[in-house]
Structure formats: structure tokens, C-alpha cells
Amino acid sequence: MTNHHQSTRGEPRVALVTCDRLADLDPDDRLVLAPLAARGVTAEVAVWDDPRVDWAGYDLVVLRSPWDYALRRDEFVAWAQTVPALVNPADVVRWNTDKRYLGELSAAGVPVVPTSWVAPGESWRPPADSGEYVIKPAVSAGSQDTGRYDLADPEHRELAAAHVRRLSDAGRLTMVQPYLDAVDSDGETALLFLAGPQGLAFSHAIRKGAMLDGPDLGVEGLYKPEEISARTAGGEQLAVAERVLAEVPGGPERLLYARVDLIPGPDGAPVLVELELTEPSLFLGYADGAAERLADAVLTHLARRRP
Template identity: 60%
Template structure:
């Protein structure tokens, strides 16, 4: 079956042939007669207008060039997910918008360049930049013993012109792990539940940084009703509506009372764990065909 549709799967120089987890999507599209190219987002020779759809997948080197990346995304004619979503979602200050809409997020303090931060008296805390991917520049600190390290981390980020965010480390990540709820469009275009995974802890012991991307333990998971309900509530708050999206990943963890809290809403370049869930790549390929 041939449609002569042409789709670009967007990647970066580190993964010229796409991240391994995206190969099932590439293959499923080709099986459906779609012409698929892997293209770097910053490839100056790319002609994005020749693609019927451009799908963001693994452009993970954008973090240091986020402004250029957002400008690029806004200029691509048919981008999934769209450029305005990329601009909103690549800065984790969007969590404030979700909190204001009543979504339970992990309590988060933001410290902008030029602002001072005083570490809490005790507890375990996570420090990271609001613009990052794959746990880059993220640290976990036990206070008061590692107060100086935590404060130096925040100062290093803000001195570099970045906004820092500080959150309590939730112990449930070591026992329950994170739940990522993956949603893709159904036949009507509405984002619906596709599959879910359990992700093990990404951060090492306090003061020892994060694991390498891809090194965390991923297994399939059946989400609890409360987790699916939270995912639905989160999708309902997305600027411009969730129906414009080709995928969404809602990451959550049990809070102190056991009910799920949002860690991140990933709408730009999340791993979709297509190898973990049989049929998921085919569902996403069908959603792309529907859109085409």
C-alpha cells in the first residue's frame, strides 16, 4: 500500500539514525508505505516543506541552544508536536501553570539568575535547571550535611544565566519508581492511553549525580486508576488543547500520602518506550497516517 507520504523523524548529531527506541516507529511507518527520513533538527540543508509531517523524536542536543531550537520549531510548517508547545514545554516553569490549574505537582521552588537561595534546614532535595534533558546538571543533596554543595549547584546554574528549580526528593522513587503514562491519538484524534512503564530511580546517592540516559531500569506497568485520572486532568490543561498533539508522556510518582503527583509533562522529545509495549509503535504509526 503506497501513499507517497513523506515523514521526517527529527533527531540530532549524536543519533543520526535515530535513537534505538524510535526504530520500531520508523519501521511501522515504512510497513504502511510511508517514506521516512531521519533528519537532524539543525541540518541547514534540510527542506522541511517537503515533508507531510515532521515528528520530533530525539533532538536531545538542543538544551544549550534552546532559543535556536524554539525558533526552528516555530518555523517548521507541519511539526508534531507544534512549535508553540515546544516553546512552552522545554522550560519546566510550565509546572507553575499546571499547579495554578490545580494539578498536584511536586512542590517546586524556582530561582532565577540574580536571585539568592537559602537551602532548607534538612531533608533530601533535588536541584536541576528548568531547561534540561536526560537529567543533565541534576543533583540530589542530603541536608544539612551537603548544604554547601546544594547551594553551590544553584549558584552555578544561576551564574550561568539559567533558572534553577529545587524539589524535595520523594522516597517513593526508590520503591515504587516513576510511572510514565504514554498517550497517543485514537481514530478520532483524541489523545488516549496507549501504554505505561515503570522507570527506576535516575539519581544516584546524594552528591553523586545522575545515571546516564538509558541506564535506568524500564519495565511495563499497569497504571492505577488514580494515575490514569491524573494523566487525563493534566492533558485537559494543555495550552490550545491536547487534540493538536501526536503524543504526550505524563510522568508521576506517589506523593507522601500515596496519591500520584506530577513530575513532568513531556510533550517535546520524550522517549516513548516503544520497544517496551508491543503494538505501541503500530498505534502511533496509525495515528500519523490518520493525521496525514
């Protein structure tokens, strides 16, 4: 799968980082392989926790699908700190893999889905109102360990409390957020940004349909099939995304990519659900030229690292 020896052709070598269960990359990520090759870049797939990989032998190490890190975050962050030429950078990985960054962004004035936090060992009772809520761990990938609860339903109230206890017993910080009805009608808008000569630039947007269909039962949870389609980003969404990215530690100009996930809030204005800077799906197959733009972003970062 992966050749860990220095290229004899003098081409820059780039590692695309994944996990064991996606040893050939996610299909969407594979779309960038041909554009990279066309630009004279040797791209190799590497599993982040494979001890045989010589990370220092690469000109750039690009995080793509290391989606098994959530239960091993400390190990993953420590690994990231040892990797030269990592993008996005290790300090961004540390900050972005714990969703407490949402609190920091909210304090900075960014519109964020209201979030409360339950520390391990802390007692918690479901809110008295009868709305719907989402419960999930502060460190997670995808929709793992995430559930949706209608607190008007007594059974859901019990399941919500059990979900928090389960996360607490595992030593995990819990997030509790109101479920925004616009997820069901409008869906999420994911805005994708890629590095360019003038810094991080908007590339494309997609719509994600609602996935959460009920409580997390401690095994797989209940999720709808993921529905993805192309979407045109509005001016208000782009403005919020720019506000979000301006608050990234160290500045957005260091990033290779960013994904800003927005949902209309109760008043219809976009609010941030998640900022993906570590291993986001980039949905390259949903926009003409997106894979080529990612390949160009890689070239931009390679050029910055030339002596």
C-alpha cells in the same frame, strides 16, 4: 542517511527529527520504521539543525530525539516556529521546554511536585530542614545538570548551594523540589498517550527506577543505570494524567504523543513530575503494538492535513 527529495511513489513523507549524536535515531524510535513503511509512509531521519534539510518538503515533521537543545533552547524554539507540519506544534514546544509550565499546572489545580524557583542572580540558601532535595535547571533534557542532595549532610548543603550558583552564573533558572521517597520504592510511572481517531488515547505505561544517586558535580553527575519495565497504569494515575493533558495550551487533540510522568506523593496519591510533549522517549519496545499505534498516530495526523 536522509533523502531530501520528493518521493516519486506518491507516498507521504515524514521526517523523524533527531540530533547529531543520534543520527540514526534512538534504538527505541527505530521500532516505528517498519510499521510506517508497512502503512505506505516514507520515513526519513533528519537532524533539527542541519541547514540542508528542506522541512517544507515533508508532509509531517515528528520530533523524536533532538536531545541537544537544552543549552540552545531559544534557537530550537525559533527553529520549531519555521517548520510547517511540526508535531507536536511549535507553540507547545515553546511552552513545554521550560518547566515553569509546572507552576501553571499547579495553579490550575493539577497535583504537582512542590517546586520553588531561583532566578539567575538571586541569592539562595538550602532549606533549614534536613530532607532530601532535587536541584535542576528549568530547561533541560534527561537528567542533565540535575542532582540529589541530603541536606542533613553539611557537604551536601554546600554542594547544593554550589549547584544553584553554577546554574545562576550560566543565566539559568533553577528548580528546587523535595525528593519523594516513593521514587526509590515504587519508581516513576510514565503514561504514554498517542493520537487516535477520537483524539489522544492512552497507549501503555512503564516503570522507571530511581536514577539520581547524589549531587551534580558540574560534569556528569551521579546516576544509576536506567531501569525500565512494563507497568499497568492504575485508575487514579490515569485520572491525574487526563487532568494534566486537559490543561495543555490549545488542547490535547493537537498532540501526536504525550508522556505523563507520575510519582506517589507523601500521601500515596500520584503527583506530576514532568509532562513530556517535545522529545520524550516513548518506550515502544515495552508494550506489544506500541510501535504500530505510533505509526497509526502518524497516519491520523497526516489525514488531518490532507486538503
